[in-house]
Amino acid sequence: MLGTILHAPGDVRCVHLPEPEILAPTDAIIRLSASCVCGSDLWPYRGLQDIGAPMAMGHEYCGVVLEIGAAVKNVKVGDFVVGSFVLSDNSCPHCKHGFQSSCEQRAFMTGAQAQIARIPLADGTLVATPTHPDEDLIPSLLAVSDVLGTGWYAADAARVQAGSTVVVVGDGAVGLMGVLAAKQKGAERIIIMSRHKTRQDLALDYGATDIVSERGDDGVTRIKALTQRIGADAVLECVGTQQSMTQALQVARPGSMIGYVGVPHGVQFDGANLFFTQVGMLGGPAPVRRFLPHLMDLVLSRKINPGKVFDLELPLQDVAEGYKAMDERRAIKTLLRV
Amino acid sequence: MLGTILHAPGDVRCVHLPEPEILAPTDAIIRLSASCVCGSDLWPYRGLQDIGAPMAMGHEYCGVVLEIGAAVKNVKVGDFVVGSFVLSDNSCPHCKHGFQSSCEQRAFMTGAQAQIARIPLADGTLVATPTHPDEDLIPSLLAVSDVLGTGWYAADAARVQAGSTVVVVGDGAVGLMGVLAAKQKGAERIIIMSRHKTRQDLALDYGATDIVSERGDDGVTRIKALTQRIGADAVLECVGTQQSMTQALQVARPGSMIGYVGVPHGVQFDGANLFFTQVGMLGGPAPVRRFLPHLMDLVLSRKINPGKVFDLELPLQDVAEGYKAMDERRAIKTLLRV
Numbered sequence: 001m002l003g004t005i006l007h008a009p010g011d012v013r014c015v016h017l018p019e020p021e022i023l024a025p026t027d028a029i030i031r032l033s034a035s036c037v038c039g040s041d042l043w044p045y046r047g048l049q050d051i052g053a054p055m056a057m058g059h060e061y062c063g064v065v066l067e068i069g070a071a072v073k074n075v076k077v078g079d080f081v082v083g084s085f086v087l088s089d090n091s092c093p094h095c096k097h098g099f100q101s102s103c104e105q106r107a108f109m110t111g112a113q114a115q116i117a118r119i120p121l122a123d124g125t126l127v128a129t130p131t132h133p134d135e136d137l138i139p140s141l142l143a144v145s146d147v148l149g150t151g152w153y154a155a156d157a158a159r160v161q162a163g164s165t166v167v168v169v170g171d172g173a174v175g176l177m178g179v180l181a182a183k184q185k186g187a188e189r190i191i192i193m194s195r196h197k198t199r200q201d202l203a204l205d206y207g208a209t210d211i212v213s214e215r216g217d218d219g220v221t222r223i224k225a226l227t228q229r230i231g232a233d234a235v236l237e238c239v240g241t242q243q244s245m246t247q248a249l250q251v252a253r254p255g256s257m258i259g260y261v262g263v264p265h266g267v268q269f270d271g272a273n274l275f276f277t278q279v280g281m282l283g284g285p286a287p288v289r290r291f292l293p294h295l296m297d298l299v300l301s302r303k304i305n306p307g308k309v310f311d312l313e314l315p316l317q318d319v320a321e322g323y324k325a326m327d328e329r330r331a332i333k334t335l336l337r338v
Numbered sequence: 339m340l341g342t343i344l345h346a347p348g349d350v351r352c353v354h355l356p357e358p359e360i361l362a363p364t365d366a367i368i369r370l371s372a373s374c375v376c377g378s379d380l381w382p383y384r385g386l387q388d389i390g391a392p393m394a395m396g397h398e399y400c401g402v403v404l405e406i407g408a409a410v411k412n413v414k415v416g417d418f419v420v421g422s423f424v425l426s427d428n429s430c431p432h433c434k435h436g437f438q439s440s441c442e443q444r445a446f447m448t449g450a451q452a453q454i455a456r457i458p459l460a461d462g463t464l465v466a467t468p469t470h471p472d473e474d475l476i477p478s479l480l481a482v483s484d485v486l487g488t489g490w491y492a493a494d495a496a497r498v499q500a501g502s503t504v505v506v507v508g509d510g511a512v513g514l515m516g517v518l519a520a521k522q523k524g525a526e527r528i529i530i531m532s533r534h535k536t537r538q539d540l541a542l543d544y545g546a547t548d549i550v551s552e553r554g555d556d557g558v559t560r561i562k563a564l565t566q567r568i569g570a571d572a573v574l575e576c577v578g579t580q581q582s583m584t585q586a587l588q589v590a591r592p593g594s595m596i597g598y599v600g601v602p603h604g605v606q607f608d609g610a611n612l613f614f615t616q617v618g619m620l621g622g623p624a625p626v627r628r629f630l631p632h633l634m635d636l637v638l639s640r641k642i643n644p645g646k647v648f649d650l651e652l653p654l655q656d657v658a659e660g661y662k663a664m665d666e667r668r669a670i671k672t673l674l675r676v
Contacts, residue, residue, distance in 0.1 A: 093568040094592050102592030102616045157618070230431040245609065254432050254440030254622070260613070267609025271583065271602030278440045278622030280495070283613050284592070 002338070003114030004057040004319045009047030012057065014319045020111065020118035025071035028122035030081060032063040033138045035113045035336040036310065037322045038085075038146060039172045040263060045323050048265060057319075058113030059085040060145040062138065065126075072122045079128040082296055083119055084288035085109050085146040090124030100124070100289035108285075113319055115338045127292045133300060139307030139335055140299040143177070147333065148295055148306040149288030150261045151177025151238070155185055156291075157259030157282040158234035162186030165227055168208075169248045170238035171199040173309045173333040174261060176206055178236040180306060183207030184298070187234075191226060193219055193247065199332060202308065215247070223251045232256060237283070240264050254278040261286060310335035340676070341452030342395040342657045347385030350395065352657045358449065358456035363409035366460035368419060370401040371476045373451045373674040374648065375660045376423075376484060377510045378601060383661050386603060395657075396451025397423040398483040400476065403464075410460045417466040420634055421457055422626035423447050423484040428462030438462070438627035446623075451657055453676045465630045471638060477645030477673055478637040481515070485671065486633055486644040487626030488599050489515025489576070493523055494629075495597030495620040496572035500524030503565055506546075507586045508576035509537040511647045511671040512599060514544055516574040518644060521545030522636070525572075529564060531557055531585065537670060540646065553585070561589045570594060575621070578602050592616040599624060648673035 003017040020029055035058055043049040062082040065075050075081055088095055088103035095103050103124070111117050119125055133141060140148075151174050160166055166182040168175050171194030182190045183206060191210040192203045200211045212222045224231065231253030237245055240262025248258045260283035274281075298304045312331035314322050322334035341355040358367060373396050381387040400420040403413050413419055426433055426441035433441050441462070449455050457463055471479060478486075489512050498504055504520040506513050509532035520528045521544060529548040530541045538549045550560045562569065569591030575583055578600025586596045598621035612619075636642045650669035652660050660672035 093566070097591065097593050099591075099593035099616060228431070240609075242609075253435065253437075255435050255437035255620075255625075257618075257620070264609030264613050269607040269609065269612070271578075271580075271605025271607065274607070274619070275598070275602050275621050276623070278437060278620075280595075280618065280620030281612070282593075282595070282616075282618030284616030285614070287593075 001115040002316050003111060005054050006044055006051060006057050007054045009045060012045060012320050012323050014317050017114065019116050022067060022069045023118065024120060025069035026121050026123065027069045028065055028072055028075060028119045028126065029067040029116060030061065030063040030119055031066050031116055032061055032112065032114065032338045034062070034142050035316065035338055036060050036142055037113070037326055037334040037336070039174060041323065042327055043265070045327060056111035058111055059109035060142060060147065061109070061112040061117055062141045062145060066116065068122065074123040075126050075128050080132045081126040081128045082141050082144050082292060083126040084149065084292065086285055086288065087121045088124045088289055089121050090289055095124065098290045099287045101285040101287040113316065113336060115316065125289065127296060129296060129300065137299055139310050140305055141296065143306035143309060144292060144295045144299060146288060147173045147309060148177045148180070149291050150174050150286040152181040152291050152295060153286035153288070154178045154236040154238060154259035154261040155181035158236055158257045160185045160187050160234045163188045164233040165189040166191065166234045166236065167223060167232040167251045168192040168236045168238060169244050170262060171196060171203060172238060175236070175238035176202055176309055176332070177306060178238055179203050179208050180206040180304060182236070184304065191223060191232070196329065198311065202332070205308070219247060220250045234259070238262050240267065242267050249277055249279055252279040256280065257282060259283065309333050313337065339453040340654050341449060343392050344382055344389060344395050345392045347383060350383060350658050350661050352655045355452065357454050360405060360407045361456065362458060363407035364459050364461065365407045366403055366410055366413060366457045366464065367405040367454060368399065368401040368457055369404050369454055370399055370450065370452065370676045372400070372480050373654065373676055374398050374480055375451070375664055375672040375674070377512060379661065380665055381603070383665060394449035396449060397447035398480060398485065399447070399450040399455055400479045400483060404454065406460060412461040413464050413466050418470045419464040419466045420479050420482050420630060421464040422487065422630065424623055424626065425459045426462045426627055427459050428627055433462065436628045437625045439623040439625040451654065451674060453654070463627065465634060467634065467638065475637055477648050478643055479634065481644035481647060482630065482633045482637060484626060485511045485647060486515045486518070487629050488512050488624040490519040490629050490633060491624035492516045492574040492576060492597035492599040493519035493572070496574055496595045498523045498525050498572045501526045502571040503527040504529065504572045504574065505561060505570040505589050506530040506574045506576060507582050508600060509534060509541065510576060513574070513576035514540055514647055514670070515644055516576055517541050517546050518544040518642060520574070522642065529561060529570070534667065536649065540670070543646070557585060558588045572597070576600050578605065580605050587615055587617055590617040594618065595620060597621065647671050651675065
């Protein structure tokens with residue numbers, strides 16, 4: 001089968017690999033319906049995260065179950081399934097509290113930029129659809145696996161409510177999904193910080209009410225003006241740099257929450273500053289499993305269309321171009337036909 | 339009148355001062371019914387916070403209104419009032435969101451370790467009792483002004499709910515009030531980290547179910563054992579050092595909240611560590627004004643007795659001994675008779 005290996009920074013290749021096999025009785029094997037490239041894949045691609053040995057890439061997935069281990073009960077061969085990018089047993093205390101991304105057995109999915117993939121902890125990780133979905137829904141169901149689930153978690157962690165004024169920091173695919181999530185949760189005003197026309201357009205399509213293209217102090221000034229100097233009720237931080245986190249803190253009103261889902265790279269917080277800013281924070285890898293049933297329903301009933309975030313579609317063979325286009329910001333997010 | 343001045347680290351004195359006067363039409367003048375020493379007063383007393391010039395001390399207060407400015411409408415001469423240690427207008431957007439401690443006009447009370455004090459922003463800061471309270475309730479009403487209000491905020495920010503497992507880091511007066519607050523909010527299990535017998539006893543009296551006297555890794559191990567390795571649903575951080583904050587992070591389960599009310603001194607957070615720990619945080623100076631009516635009701639109806647936290651009572655003249663006893667941990671909290 002074909003699969004994707006990152007050999008070194010900038011060197012990602014679609015290659016022939018042995019088909020994955022059941023290794024544990026809790027595994028399932030799925031044939032992917034589609035795959036995609038994540039913003040977080042760019043960290044090692046750009047050399048900003050050490051990989052050591054060559055690494056099988058891809059953690060977003062949906063597809064049809066080919067085989068299950070002896071212990072798997074919740075999905076069966078032939079089911080169409082979507083799973084979280086975080087593997088979880090969905091039964092440990094952290095899972096029961098809705099934080100499956102901190103499962104006691106937590107592991108992160110790899111090897112999903114491929115035709116076939118092994119899904120460990122299948123019972124706790126996968127959710128099947130009632131029937132096989134229409135083909136045109138595949139991109140949106142794929143999006144649920146991580147990018148939508150992560151944007152949704154940002155809004156959830158930031159406690160977006162009906163009537164909220166929300167600021168989204170970051171116009172990558174996750175930020176755009178954050179806009180969609182805020183809209184679904186009834187936010188009245190959704191301000192996205194974005195400097196790119198195509199992303200601005202998609203943000204408006206997903207429900208953004210205001211675009212702020214300025215950054216730094218100018219961006220803060222604009223947002224303060226848009227919010228009658230109060231700041232936002234909820235901030236979705238979808239980047240993970242010191243600059244983006246500082247922006248988030250500066251536009252959040254006292255007592256608000258920042259939901260931060262961009263993996264922090266080199267970010268430090270000063271305790272006294274956080275204290276007197278009086279802004280709350282909750283972040284981490286998204287517990288997508290908690291949201292899967294609801295988000296799959298929203299997609300299957302065509303109430304949301306997160307799949308529009310894929311603005312480049314390539315065959316798996318051209319995965320290298322898929323990474324390159326995202327790295328150069330020519331594409332928001334690349335869908336890979338497998 | 340008599341009042342308290344900190345001249346230099348370790349040098350705090352009760353001295354004769356001119357009586358405060360109305361300076362702005364929004365001011366009120368009150369005769370204090372009692373005053374007290376706060377744990378935060380020890381930071382400058384210990385030389386850990388630069389004061390520059392000699393400083394009028396004291397920010398916790400309750401008493402009878404002697405005079406009001408022309409614009410004051412909510413309290414009248416003769417009223418018994420309690421106020422927050424943070425002065426606020428209680429009408430700006432942040433106040434309306436319940437974060438009066440980040441009021442656009444925020445200022446911190448000073449000069450309350452005295453017989454008479456000026457209260458700026460009286461309408462937004464003070465709450466009057468229906469009638470003058472019984473004398474024995476004065477310590478508890480005084481406690482509402484800061485120490486109880488702050489412990490309450492820690493529990494509120496940490497989202498303590500009925501059935502919660504709560505850890506309180508810090509057995510100072512605020513930590514003990516955190517225990518009381520957690521109990522009132524219906525926490526099922528309240529674990530306090532404490533190594534001092536008198537504080538342990540008071541914690542048990544206020545509703546603590548478990549005492550952990552170990553610190554560092556041993557303390558974390560104990561708490562993990564007490565919580566079936568899960569960690570706490572809510573953590574109240576009531577100290578403000580790197581060590582105490584690290585303890586708080588280590589005993590909080592993923593998805594839980596830390597309410598941190600100890601003013602951070604030299605505390606730093608690593609973004610990536612916070613992210614993967616997946617613990618939420620909300621802190622800051624307590625918006626006591628939000629809680630005043632409810633907490634005053636609880637005291638006046640004798641449902642709670644926060645005044646027991648005062649285990650040393652001295653005349654104002656002996657304020658220096660009051661500081662010294664707290665500094666040397668001979669006293670939890672000193673009440674000053676004025």
